[in-house]
Amino acid sequence: MAQRPNIIFIVADDLGFADLGCYGGRDAQFGKVSPVIDGLAANGLKFSDGYSNSPVCSPTRFGLMTARYQYRLRGAAEEPINSKAKTSTTLGLPPSHPTLPSLLKEQGYRTALIGKWHLGYPPAFGPLRSGYDEFFGPMAGGVDYFTHCASTGDHDLWVGEETQPHEGYLTDLISRKSVDFIERMSASPDQPFFLSMHYTAPHWPWETREDHALAQDIKDNIFHLQGGNIHTYHRMIHHMDEGIGWVVDALKKSGQLDNTLIVFTSDNGGERFSDNWPLVGGKMDLTEGGIRVPWIAHWPQGIAQPGRTTAQHCMTMDWSATLVELGGGQAHADYPFDGVSLLPVLTSSDACFERPMYWRMNHRSQRALRAGDWKYLRVDGNDYLFNIAQDARERANLAKQEPTRLANMKAQWETWQASMPPIPEDATISLGFSVKDMPQR
C-alpha cells in the first residue's frame, strides 16, 4: 500500500443541508457563498443522503469521537452539554474510551484538534486526554467570535489545557492555526497526520469578520436573538470557505494535497438563518432538516471517479470507522464500532450498501429509523411513515396506507432501542430560544 493519507476532518457548526452552493444553496449578495467547498465536491465525492448522528452538537461529537452510538455514554444524553457541565466529572467523553484520534495515534498519526471540542472540561475531560497531541479552540458549545467568551462570560479559548488570549476572528484563527499545523507537519512527510478542524461557523452569535464592535453589544447574551440575517449568515459561511481555501493552498504548496483525504460536514442541521431546502425542520429535530447534512470527501489519490454523487446512506460515526480503517487501525475489542466503514464507497465508483440508521431524542420524545427509501418517525407521540426517496420533505404521511410497513419499522426501532441504555432521568434539554422569541411555522 502507498503511504497512508493525511486526514483533515472539517466540521461546520449548525450548517444546514442547502447552505452550500454544491447542495443547491442560493448565491449571496456578494456572489458564491462556498466556492472552495463546492470545488472540493466537484473534484471529489458528494453524498446526497448523509446524516449526522444527532440533530444537536455534543451528541454528534460523541458519535464522531467514539464511532459508536452516542447513547452509550451519559454525557451524550445532554441535548446539548451546557455550561453546567463545567465542573462535572460525568458530563464529558471519558478519557478511558478509545477515540478516532487515539486509534489513529496508535497507528503513528500525529493528531490535532483545532476548533470546538464541546465534550466536557478539564480536569475530568479534554481533547489532550482523548487522543489529540495538540488542541487550540473553545471547549464550550458557543463562543463569541471576537471575545472568545462563552455564554457564561468565561473566556473559552484554550491552548492545550490552559485558556490563552488571542486576537482575532475565531473562524480565521482556526483556519490560520490549521495552516500552521499543516506546514509544521510537512517537515516530516513520512508520518501522516490527522487534523480535526471544528469550526464554530456559522453558529450564533451572528458576527462577520467586520463585526468586532458588535461583540461588546451582545456580550451579555451571545444567543443574539435580536440580531443576524441571511446576509450576515452567508458571509460567515464564506469566511469559513476562504479559510478552507488557505488550507488547500498550504497542502498544495507542501505537495500533500493529492494524498490528503479532506472530509467536510456539519454537526447537525441548520439553525434559524439556514437554508434546509427541500427538507423541513432544523437543529433539534429528527425530521430530515435536523439530521441530513452535507458530506463531501476530496482525495485525489483515493477517490474513484471524482466528481460523482453517491446515494450511499451514512451517518457521522461511519466516517470515524472509515478513517480508522484508512489509517490501518481497528476498533478496541471492548468498544466495537456501531459505525460502518465507507471506504468501499470512496474507492469504488459503484459500491453502495444497505445502512439502516437509528436516532432518538429526549426533546419532544422523537425517534427515527431510516432504512432504504423509508423512514419511521415519531414526534410528540405521533407516528409517521415517509418514503424519503420520493418525499424528502416529509409531508406525505403514508402511515395509514402502509400499516404493516409502519409496524415493522416501529418494531425494528424498538429492538434497536432495547440494545441501548435508556435516557437517564436527569438528562437535560437546553433550547436557545422559544416561540416567545420568534414565531414558529
Ligand SMILES: [Ca+2]
Ligand atoms: Ca451544532
